[in-house]
Amino acid sequence: MTEKTTGDAGDSTAVDQTKPSAPNGELPEVAYENFVDDGTVDPADAAREAMLREGLQDYDLEPEDLDLLSGDMSLDDAGLHAVPNWPTLAVVGRPNVGKSTLVNRILGRREAVVLDEPGVTRDRVTYDAHWNGRNFHLVDTGGWDVGVSGLDRAVADQAEIAIDLADAALFVVDANVGATATDERLMKLLRRAGKPVLLVANKVDSERQEADAAALWNLGMGQPYPISALHGRGTGDLLDAILQVLPESGATQVTRAEDSTPRVALVGRPNVGKSSLLNSLSGAGRAVVSEVPGTTRDPVDEVLELDGQQWVFVDTAGVRRRVKRSVGADYYSVLRTQAAIENADVALVLLDGGEPLTEQDVRVVNQVIEAGRALVLVNNKWDLVDEYRQGELKYEQESDLAHVSWAPKINISAKTGWHTNRITRALRAALEGWTIRIPTSRLNAFLGELVAAHPHPLRGGKQPRILYATQAGVCPPRFVLFTTGFLDPQYRRFIEHRLRDAFGFVGTPVRIGVRVREKRKGR
DSSP: OOOOOOOSSTTTSSSTOOOOOOOGGOOOOOOSOOOOSSSSSHHHHHHHHHHHHHGGGGGGHHHHHHHHHHHOOOOOOOOOOOOOOOOOEEOOOSSSSHHHHHHHHHHHHHSSSSOSTTOOSSSSSEEEETTTTTEEEEEEEOOOOOSSHHHHHHHHHHHHHHHHHOEEEEEEEEETTTHHHHHHHHHHHHHHHTEOOOOOOOOOOSSGGGGHGGGGGGGGGSSSOOOTTTHHHHHHHHHHHHHHOOOOOOOOOOOOOOOTSSSSOOOOETSSSSHHHHHHTSSOSSSSOSEEEOOOOSSSSEEEEETTTEEEEEOOOOOSSSGGGHHHHHHHHHHHHHHHHOOOOOEEEEEEETSSSOHHHHHEEEHHHHHHHHEEEEEEOOOGHHHHHHHHHHHHHHHSSSGGGGGGGEEOTTTEEEEEEHHHHHHHHHHHHHOOOOOOHHHHHHHHHHHHHHHOBBBTTOOOOOOEEEEEEETTOOOOESSSOOOHHHHHHHHHHHHHHHHHTTOOOEEEEEEEBBBBBOO
């Protein structure tokens, strides 16, 4: 049975099977560059592929081999769907009253970074919540405070934006401490907003503490709901009350992309400008930006339309050290950054162009490769780079990042917006390489020419031979080679490099697997 394949017929990308090998062992000229699959079939490629496929019958194949050879790989359509206009609930309060703990309790899972210290949450982060058949958006915010400046002022500003955009709010107060002057100032802010507000008395872990919660009637915000966000006590009643004050639909549309919208993770070590780039692309102060390294803790999602296409950009916490050595909020932030990379389609790895390349920079790049994501390298803060530093940076990247020479590289200044318009083109190139599929007939014709010109070196008097090859998947591209023996790692890298030269694969890792199969007895 012959696998159905597609290829090009009669154009410059077809392989001439009768063309002899070039002298001196060089690969013959095969114009695979600018590979485009137009759905046609090259008869010579198809005949060669059928012959190689039939030759596999002489070898012992395992069930998973047969599944691989008979399976048809298809790509999902990248269509967009309407986003429901759910109501939005903002969770606000002064620092360290348990807002993020309550958010996690409502979600039923640990999403927000929680630590027993003030100021862990900084950005406003939106989650999708569900209760009793109703859906709503839940916005976690940083601690609101008065008389603050710098980073704390930026955090408070994000909380105020969340109040303005929400349909209702949860005003969280520490019942053990009681209402403070800061709580009273925040109460006045909520009243001016004119939104429905539920007063939440948190940290009520027993009936004896409910008297402390009752004292919050003095705030004039109505009934306080005594709960323990940590243990779940009273949260069911609170959620029922939330559904009563939330409208059926939200006054402000919360942009949520469907799974088909490309997700872009902004990653890098602390203070390389990830949040600044998100703000520059969005044209608004979406993320908290500060000179303090490690400002971002929770991943921040933002749906942007650039050059006529929707993208989901995810601002992540900076990776400053190994996960096992991280402590406190940094530990959870690093874990969420890793999850953001694994859930993304492409990662924009930001590097500080004005500083030497570090071990953390290389580690972040390797995280992206190990996760199998498409990759774009961004040299940020280019406005601070002089000619001498440009030469140093080029040398550093050629030395330490030589293994990702296939990744697009762009130079930008997120602060000034210089050349940020080049990001979309680089993202599209990386995603295109990430999703390339080579027809099986074309792949085997190419490898036949390659092995004829550059056979595998002899090992122990034997020379491994490639029997057949197929592309097992995309995102990232994965190839399986059926061989008569193990291939040296250097030879696999050689094949990968030639695949890149021939078919592109810009901005994506390429996986090459080898399955050694022995000839059946009697054959």
